[in-house]
Amino acid sequence: MAESDFGERVSTGNAELDSMMDGGLLRGSVTLVTGAPGTGKTCLGLEFICRGVTETEEPGLIVTFEHFPKKLLRDASSLGFDLPEMERKGMLRILFTSPEIFFEQAQAPGGLLDTMVEELGAKRVLIDSISHLERLTRDPVRLREIAFTFVNALLRHGLTAVVTQEDPDITGDMAAAQYGISYLVDAVIILRYLELDSSIGRAILVLKQRASSH
Secondary structure, three states, rough: OOOOOOEEEEEOOHHHHHHHHHOEOOOOOOEEEOOOOOHHHHHHHHHHHHHHHHHOOEEEEEEEEOOOOHHHHHHHHOOOOOHHHHHOOOOOEEEEHHHHHHHHHHHHHOOOOHHHHHHOOOOOEEOOOOHOOOOOOOOHHHHHHHHHHHHHHHHHOOOOOOOOOEEEOOOOHHHHHOOOOOOOEEEEEEEEEEEEEOOOOOEEEEEEEEOOOO
């Protein structure tokens, strides 16, 4: 990433969230989006990728460990985004794989991640969801090492990345430090349910963002 890119902001695709993050994500940063099922993690990530394609012509890469392609296409369509058309135009690639294969390939120079980023000219990437890395080991020390290697693989390309993480606590227990990833990433966004007056709503919290008011 060129020195001139330092401090440049990249829109999340949502103007209100951008305003909470001092204008958006820092170019070349990694943002963790964590929350309970149904809070909108994948939707936030899809909007980040798709708005990049449609509004700023930045090619995007989606890596998913949990959504079958048809389900992902359906979810994106419900938000008004035509992923197949973006793929046909050469502005998007979708990789449905296992965490084992992706982690192995991400470590290798010239591996699958390097190849896809270079062929596409990717500027943005969505990883959905990093929680699946827990399948690789039960050792918390090893898991932190894996998370460190994983984040560095994204950073070496200068990609602006959004990485989702599942939070098993329905109200959100701020478990972003569950395996030491919170200190590795540049920003942490928490999506959570909120009970008010006997009804359930949803809330968004920017817990952390380096070099920014938030």
